[in-house]
Amino acid sequence: MARTGRPRGFDRDAALDAAMHLFWEHGFEPTTLNMLKEAMGGISPTSFYAAFGSKEALFREVVERYRVTHGSVTDILRDESLPPREVVETCLRRSVAMQTDVSHPIGCLVTQAATNCGPENQFAAEVLSAERRANFEAIFKQVERDIASGHTPPDTDAHAVATLFSTFMVGIATSARDGASREELEKAVSLAMASWSVSPPTEQ
Amino acid sequence: MARTGRPRGFDRDAALDAAMHLFWEHGFEPTTLNMLKEAMGGISPTSFYAAFGSKEALFREVVERYRVTHGSVTDILRDESLPPREVVETCLRRSVAMQTDVSHPIGCLVTQAATNCGPENQFAAEVLSAERRANFEAIFKQVERDIASGHTPPDTDAHAVATLFSTFMVGIATSARDGASREELEKAVSLAMASWSVSPPTEQ
DNA sequence: TCCATTCTGTATCGATCGATACTGAAGTAG
DNA sequence: CTACTTCAGTATCGATCGATACAGAATGGA
Structure with missing residues (x-):
């Protein structure tokens, strides 16, 4: 036809x-x-x-x-079968790898393409902000899931943990553009994961 | 005159x-x-x-x-008398407080005022990037100072630690504009500080 | 007073912004 | 072939961009 x-x-x-x-x-x-x-x-x-x-x-x-190509590195945040800690770490590592890949512009379109918008183009800022907030919510649910499974202590502030990782994730874009290498950012990811407290081993 | x-x-x-x-x-x-x-x-x-x-x-x-007004929250990064860990944490807390203060625009001018520049205005992006890289270097030197004083294990990758905190710091701007509150960001700062490993107590 | 200096408002510059009008070219359907 | 549809190029739209020309007003110094 x-x-x-x-x-x-x-x-x-x-x-x-x-x-x-x-x-x-x-x-x-x-x-x-x-x-x-x-x-x-x-x-x-x-x-x-x-x-x-x-x-x-x-x-x-x-x-x-x-969102469906390079931005798909965050898709794993919607996975509900993998261990939440692995989900977040993998997402961060994939984000680092993607954003430091020189086969395309450094950084992240969702984080940086509509930071400076005049009043007549606020739609662009809002479109991207909605994407970022959705990612934050996804991280938040992963932390909650890890609490429910007992791997994260029940008194953990899931919102604070999600804020930490979400803030770090959006920061990757600026750091990458400022010259941070994939290797250094990967090491920073490893360090950041230590912020997510683990439940003590159960006595049995 | x-x-x-x-x-x-x-x-x-x-x-x-x-x-x-x-x-x-x-x-x-x-x-x-x-x-x-x-x-x-x-x-x-x-x-x-x-x-x-x-x-x-x-x-x-x-x-x-x-730089000399609201941006002076990073001045403490050049201090060489306070404990490095306290320097970085204080800087992050001051950044959070300043960037979520509604008496002026949310976020950070240095991090966000020249993200979207056409080729004819690259000077603006470079001016701000230089400021951010200087902050990264200051954090890096604080970590090195903490290693030298023995409070941070000598095998610590200072560059990775600095990348972590620098990335988190620039991320605060985006998180704040996306609606993160001062309280949640402060809690995230507390969590992030746990990523900076401490030397084990010396046996004596 | 008279001049030099500095700041004032009005009008406008050439360039560029995103977007359109208009006319013609290239395809399918009958 | 003709009719219809869709895309093409040229020329240009009004608005706005950052920046300036020009003449006048307000000050201090001589």
């Missing part, structure tokens, strides 16, 4: 990928239509708007794409 | 403060000349440029002002 009409003269999927890299590196506002069109192979403004609707619509689509 | 010429019709110091709040909240690029002039009491563009030179020069001045 091929559609009628003139076929698109460029690869929409590749163009979306190029847009993701630009938004990732520069953020929403500094990425201009000219930069986007150029990165998409020098397409015309007409082609751009026909394919993506608007800069805002493109950004929303890019965020969704990021 | 009063200067000759017509006196300035507005408070330059108050105007600089207003500019700091705008850059703090929105970042360098989204803060427009119109916003700045308005916040400075509706001064004319001529007055603005006569007083501050350019938007870039104003930003550099704002960063310096932030």
